[in-house]
Amino acid sequence: MFYREIPSSGEPLPALGMGCMRLPETPDGKVDEAAAVALIRAAIDGGATYIDTAWPYHDGESERIVGLALADGYRERAFLATKLPSWKVESREDMDRYLDEQLRRLGTDHLDAYLVHALTRRRWNRLWDLEVDTFLDEAKADGRIRYAGFSFHDDLSTFRTIVDAYAWDLCQVQYNYLDEHYQAGTEGIRYAAKKGLAVVVMEPLRGGLLGRRPPAEVEEIFAAAPVRRSPAEWGLRWVLDHSEVTTVLSGMGTTEELDENLRVAATVRPGTLSPEEHRVVERVRKVYEARLAVPCTGCHYCMPCPCKVNIPECFAQVNNAALYDDPAYAKFFYRSLLGEGGAASWCTECGMCLSLCPQGIEIPAVLKKAVALFEDEMDR
Numbered sequence: 001m002f003y004r005e006i007p008s009s010g011e012p013l014p015a016l017g018m019g020c021m022r023l024p025e026t027p028d029g030k031v032d033e034a035a036a037v038a039l040i041r042a043a044i045d046g047g048a049t050y051i052d053t054a055w056p057y058h059d060g061e062s063e064r065i066v067g068l069a070l071a072d073g074y075r076e077r078a079f080l081a082t083k084l085p086s087w088k089v090e091s092r093e094d095m096d097r098y099l100d101e102q103l104r105r106l107g108t109d110h111l112d113a114y115l116v117h118a119l120t121r122r123r124w125n126r127l128w129d130l131e132v133d134t135f136l137d138e139a140k141a142d143g144r145i146r147y148a149g150f151s152f153h154d155d156l157s158t159f160r161t162i163v164d165a166y167a168w169d170l171c172q173v174q175y176n177y178l179d180e181h182y183q184a185g186t187e188g189i190r191y192a193a194k195k196g197l198a199v200v201v202m203e204p205l206r207g208g209l210l211g212r213r214p215p216a217e218v219e220e221i222f223a224a225a226p227v228r229r230s231p232a233e234w235g236l237r238w239v240l241d242h243s244e245v246t247t248v249l250s251g252m253g254t255t256e257e258l259d260e261n262l263r264v265a266a267t268v269r270p271g272t273l274s275p276e277e278h279r280v281v282e283r284v285r286k287v288y289e290a291r292l293a294v295p296c297t298g299c300h301y302c303m304p305c306p307c308k309v310n311i312p313e314c315f316a317q318v319n320n321a322a323l324y325d326d327p328a329y330a331k332f333f334y335r336s337l338l339g340e341g342g343a344a345s346w347c348t349e350c351g352m353c354l355s356l357c358p359q360g361i362e363i364p365a366v367l368k369k370a371v372a373l374f375e376d377e378m379d380r
């Protein structure tokens with residue numbers, strides 16, 4: 001494993017960490033506990049010791065399962081991070097209450113990093129008024145957390161405001177070759193690094209999109225590249241090439257993905273991607289930009305939908321139809337939602353999802369596109 005440093009302390013962090021938002025699941029959609037525990041332990045054994053979880057992941061199960069994985073001596077070997085569910089906090093007391101409950105769920109007496117989760121300007125202003133800065137100072141002083149940070153989904157100017165507002169140790173941002181100028185983006189990570197924050201990257205493969213079978217046009221570009229790599233390796237190398245990036249979190253669901261990402265993280269050094277390799281990524285980016293219909297990363301923050309629409313799956317099929325020039329194939333998968341429940345036409349436009357989407361997607365409007373693309377009059 002290649003190590004980079006937390007600027008505020010010089011403590012080394014691994015270039016790759018394990019995101020526990022996409023743990024392996026059983027066919028009924030529950031976390032496959034035995035597989036998840038084995039995978040988290042394999043990540044730690046392989047050197048990807050930064051373990052990232054959060055209150056809502058897997059309907060609140062992720063923290064408990066991470067706690068199971070960290071028994072038997074694994075806690076001491078891990079850098080454990082979880083997050084304050086910022087949208088649920090209504091008082092200063094809530095902050096202590098959530099942190100204490102998370103320590104209980106995780107079976108530990110301290111966190112290596114505690115991040116204020118999914119900040120937007122509105123959430124930040126509210127938490128600032130509730131004195132989140134004092135809370136973080138006190139939690140550090142009493143030993144419940146070692147480092148304080150925030151994760152982020154808003155625009156660059158909000159990012160700068162938050163970076164400047166507190167003596168953060170780290171920030172967590174969405175960053176991949178499609179999001180170079182989105183949310184914090186390249187300018188944001190440069191700003192954070194200059195201000196002495198460790199930069200932890202989430203969604204390096206855009207939630208999996210950049211690791212899957214690419215559209216034919218992209219396959220051709222990769223095939224003609226000077227080096228042969230998988231799509232995931234191109235994606236991870238591009239992120240790790242940035243010297244501002246400290247740790248890249250990937251939500252790896254299989255040992256094959258873990259092994260590949262460990263191999264990449266062990267070999268990449270910042271600033272080593274050649275101009276020709278950058279041009280390959282640039283051409284691939286243009287294809288995705290032209291084709292992608294919805295910027296959904298499948299994070300499930302919008303779920304559960306009160307009308308039982310399976311929003312991420314509806315959007316995945318809208319994107320598949322656009323990416324692969326094969327609407328019939330996407331429609332075939334979409335139509336299983338009609339039988340099992342979750343089709344877009346179940347949306348009543350209640351708008352509950354709108355404030356939850358980190359990408360700011362106009363969810364009800366895009367669901368209407370899914371209805372138009374995939375549903376017939378008889379289905380509704």
Ligand SMILES: NC(=O)c1ccc[n+]([C@@H]2O[C@H](COP(=O)([O-])OP(=O)(O)OC[C@H]3O[C@@H](n4cnc5c(N)ncnc54)[C@H](OP(=O)(O)O)[C@@H]3O)[C@@H](O)[C@H]2O)c1
Pocket residue numbers: 018019020021022052053117118151152153172201202203204205206207208209211212232233249250251252253256257258260261297299358
């Ligand atoms: N704080 C926040 O607001 C926030 C938001 C989002 C995420 N996060 C955290 O950041 C972590 C990382 O984000 P992410 O899970 O979106 O990361 P990601 O790496 O962009 O996406 C993970 C997905 O990429 C695919 N993948 C990973 N390695 C691969 C490989 N070698 N080959 C092919 N496909 C590969 C898998 O998709 P398939 O399942 O399709 O194979 C996996 O589920 C999360 O797990 C979570 O802990 C935080």
